[in-house]
Amino acid sequence: MRRILIIDDEDDIREVAALSLEATAGWKTVTASSGAEGIKLAMAERPDAILMDVMMPGVDGPTTFRTMQENPAIANIPVLLLTAKVQGVDKRRFADLGVAGILFKPFDPLTLAEQIAEALHWKDDAPSVSSQTPSVRSSS
């Protein structure tokens, strides 16, 4: 079963993303509300991928990503940045960071797992998807 770390300062985004990934794909999720908390959880949980908001108060997503890259224990975990369409994202700038992909808010909860799987080339990775009963976890 895939495990995804969701880092976003917005409670509702974390909760909807977690619900979506668990209910549609059967993936396990852990959530963090800041970059610093996210790095700690990445170290402890070693997730298969990280879904992280770009714009967070304090340390933003790109800065958190760079910090992760300096830590060999978690540097290889693929990171997908999550950003609002309205920001007029410079995809090139984020791609140059070395992130695995960029997803846009608002996302469709029914297809978020598919978007992640596609971005990370997990599409044909059957063992990554279980058919377990959906469950809703509270965000941290």
Added chain:
Amino acid sequence: MSNPPDAEIQALLDDLWKRHLPSLVERLDLLERAAAEAASGAISEAMRAEAQSVAHKLAGNLGMFGHPQAGEIAGQIELTLKAPTPETLAGLVPVVARLRQSLDGHL
């Protein structure tokens, strides 16, 4: 991927929507206060920045709860507050009113 019925996921989303309603209403109230201040030409920098942040959050999450039009309007408000001019600020009140109207029946 194995997908449970969409209706089941929608029910879970509806529950989340209800739990986050108080926060949403607070955000709409703040945008209305900011728009009123902007219309009077007396919006503070702190209020402008806070309202921009709130509009940004709404732009990012309303669509995910099935309210894409409201999310688009919130995005317009964010852009107005990000690069304000006296003219655009003066026209903010009806835009915020449209945002609330677009959520009629869901608040």
